Structures are given as structure tokens and as C-alpha cells.
Amino acid sequence: MKRGAAVPAKRRAARSGWLAEAAAKVPTRWVSAAIGGVLLVATAAFGGLEPVEAAGPAELRAGEAHAGPMVSLAVGRAVLIDDFTEAGASADAAAGERVLSLVVDAENRSARPVHTLTSDFGEVIRLEPMLDLALEGAARLDDATIGPVLQPGVPAELVLSWIVPADAFAEGDELRVAIFDHELRVGASVLHGEYWDAPRLAAVATIELEDVGAGADAEQP
Numbered sequence: 001m002k003r004g005a006a007v008p009a010k011r012r013a014a015r016s017g018w019l020a021e022a023a024a025k026v027p028t029r030w031v032s033a034a035i036g037g038v039l040l041v042a043t044a045a046f047g048g049l050e051p052v053e054a055a056g057p058a059e060l061r062a063g064e065a066h067a068g069p070m071v072s073l074a075v076g077r078a079v080l081i082d083d084f085t086e087a088g089a090s091a092d093a094a095a096g097e098r099v100l101s102l103v104v105d106a107e108n109r110s111a112r113p114v115h116t117l118t119s120d121f122g123e124v125i126r127l128e129p130m131l132d133l134a135l136e137g138a139a140r141l142d143d144a145t146i147g148p149v150l151q152p153g154v155p156a157e158l159v160l161s162w163i164v165p166a167d168a169f170a171e172g173d174e175l176r177v178a179i180f181d182h183e184l185r186v187g188a189s190v191l192h193g194e195y196w197d198a199p200r201l202a203a204v205a206t207i208e209l210e211d212v213g214a215g216a217d218a219e220q221p
Helices: 001-023 028-045
Strands: 058-060 065-067 071-081 097-110 123-129 137-140 155-165 174-186 196-210
Touching: 058 065, 065 196, 071 174, 097 123, 123 155
Parallel strands: 058 196, 071 196
Antiparallel strands: 065 071, 071 097, 097 155, 123 174, 137 155, 174 196
């Protein structure tokens, strides 16, 4: 009995050695293709390949912050005012213009200073109904410094202003403020240095507009 039992064991060992030798000769790409085919069959059995929907922009309320690669921004208040020269935005009433200003808590999250009156910063925060409208003025709320420079890691309360048509907005409107994330890239060949590119809508802050008329309290909007 013992001798007879040893024969199958030898056969199994021989078969195992043959399989190992044969497997070593199978090209890796065949193995990959076979595994891929099994995964596709399994996926099909459970409903097929479904596209994954990209997450939409975050919906923010007043005072809620979005921390982007360049800056963190939280929109606290939105006002309509006849003129706001003190904050760098002068409207022409005869031309049917007014100023729309946002009070924003901002913090530079990058490794370099961020100048608020540059296209880089201006393209981060925009008025959703008028995405192409350029930022007209930026000032610190505490000392009225126009065009302040945000230092890395140092929070600041800002007043950001746009010149808008006088009939475009009204008291009580819900303003939607679009906040974009950009990617920091390093230039090569023609372009040199670092620059922000590839804007992506990351968040939308919704806030109720206040109309302060001539702006008797313009320094404290």
C-alpha cells in the first residue's frame, strides 16, 4: 500500500514541475491580457463599465471658506454702492455704473507673495453672472491699503470691487460668486518661471446683496 501510494505523489510532483516550467515560458503580456479579460467579464456581469461623474463645485454660504492652491477665500458680505474710490473702484453714474463690493477673508496658501491687483488673483474670484468682468479694486479693510500684497500664511480681510451696470443688481438679490482653482506650473523654453494656469471652477458662494446707496459707511461696507 505504501509503495502504491508513492506513485501518485511522484506523478503529482512531476506534473507540478512541468506546469512551473510551462508557466515560466508564457509571455507576461499574455498573462496581463488574460487577467484583463477576466476583469472585463466580471465587470460586465455586474452592470458594465459605468462612467464616474466628476464632483461639481462646492456650494458655500456667507463666511464659508474654500481653500485653493493659491489662496483661501471666504466671502462674508456683498454690497452695492454708488462709488467706492477709497477702495480703488470709481463708478461713473452718468454712464449708468455702480460698484459691487465683496468683503472677503483671504489667506495666501502658496509659497510666494500674491499681488491682489494682478490677473492671477483676479481670475480666482469672479462674479458668476459676469465671469469676464475684471476685478476693478482691491483694498485691505483695516487700513484701506489699495492693491495689497498677500504674504504666505498671513490672513487679511479684503474689499474686492467690480464696476457693474446700475440696473444689473438690486437689494436682496442672491449673488453667486465663482471661485476657481488654478494649477501652478513651471515654464520651459518660451515661458520661464512659475505661473498659474488651467482654471477649474471649484466653489460657488451664494450671498445676499445689500444696497448701501451713496455709501455713507463706505469704509465699513
